[in-house]
Amino acid sequence: MGVDLGDIISRSKISLDEFAGKTFAVDAYNALYQFLAIIRGPTGEPLMDRQSRVTSHLSGLLYRTTNLAERGIRLVYVFDGKPPSLKDTEIKRRRTIRFEATTRYESALSTGKFEEAKRYAQATSSLKDLMIDDAHRLLRYLGVPIVQAPSEGEAQAAYMAARGDVWAAVSQDYDSLLFGARRLVRNLAISGKRKLPMREAYVQVEPELVDLTSTLQTLQLSREQLVDLGILIGTDFNPDGFKGIGPKTALKLVKEYGRVERIAEVNKDVVPPPELDRIREIFLRPAVTSNYTLEWRESDVESLVQFLCGERDFNEERVRTVVERARTAMAKESGKKTLESFFGS
DNA sequence: CTAAAGGA
DNA sequence: TCCTTTAGG
Structure with a gap:
């Protein structure tokens, strides 16, 4: 789950507008897991296409990436490689937790306790190879760069943020700071009030910025x-x-x-x-590797539509709308004619 | 998570 | 119009 530094480091709330024109390295697995855990239907089932292939992660990835692009925020997604062997115990522990959650989920579902089922369902998420492949395809068609980390994605993203190739690393975990990221951004999403499941409480989810230098200075x-x-x-x-x-x-x-x-x-x-x-x-x-290039390309809208709508049952009008909005907004923001010139170099 | 529908 | 709920896949 990452290191629990939340209580002792200072985080500042930041408006999305302040991120316009900046580039961020997103810990892709961290983001995909979150989409998988949160984007679910009434009984806790993830979204799926007609062939029961999970699509929650694609939905989250598409909407978030295009939404942020629309606000002039460039993302590069960093994918995990082989985890360090020291992580084996933690990986096994998580597998056990998932297994127990799956058992509880199924029994709650079979006894008609849907609210309870939904709660357990969130902990059953596991990233399958097809989901990773699908995420790669989606990003490729969108023209968003991907970096393959040799080991931990969070370490690679932090390295990129340390070098200044990106403005900040994006993750929900604080490990990025231990890995040396100059800046860490949490909750990079469209901000707004969110209701907590199973509660009458609302929380304001706003992007948070943690600055490594000032954190070390303060502590x-x-x-x-x-x-x-x-x-x-x-x-x-x-x-x-x-x-x-x-x-x-x-x-x-x-x-x-x-x-x-x-x-x-x-x-x-x-x-x-x-x-x-x-x-x-x-x-x-x-x-980490320094063997990467951050190049944003024009979206291949037709391939994207063929993939999401033809193969994964997304609504075509919706997909075309969000992608088109992102493209025009970015071209406008750059003050230039094409996306390519906005993203180029 | 967002987008869109539904209520106040 | 704003806020809450539901659909999406």
């Missing part, structure tokens, strides 16, 4: 210390963190003692795991 930490802080709380590579240590305590300990080894000398509950240095390496010297 009075180095990035190495931020990584150790994350390891104390728990990361995907040591999911349990340390017994009895949450964000607040971890921050205090890191500020006082500097690094995990020194904390361990004083606190018996802190036993440095043997793979401590390997975890640090994942964040501080992640496997």
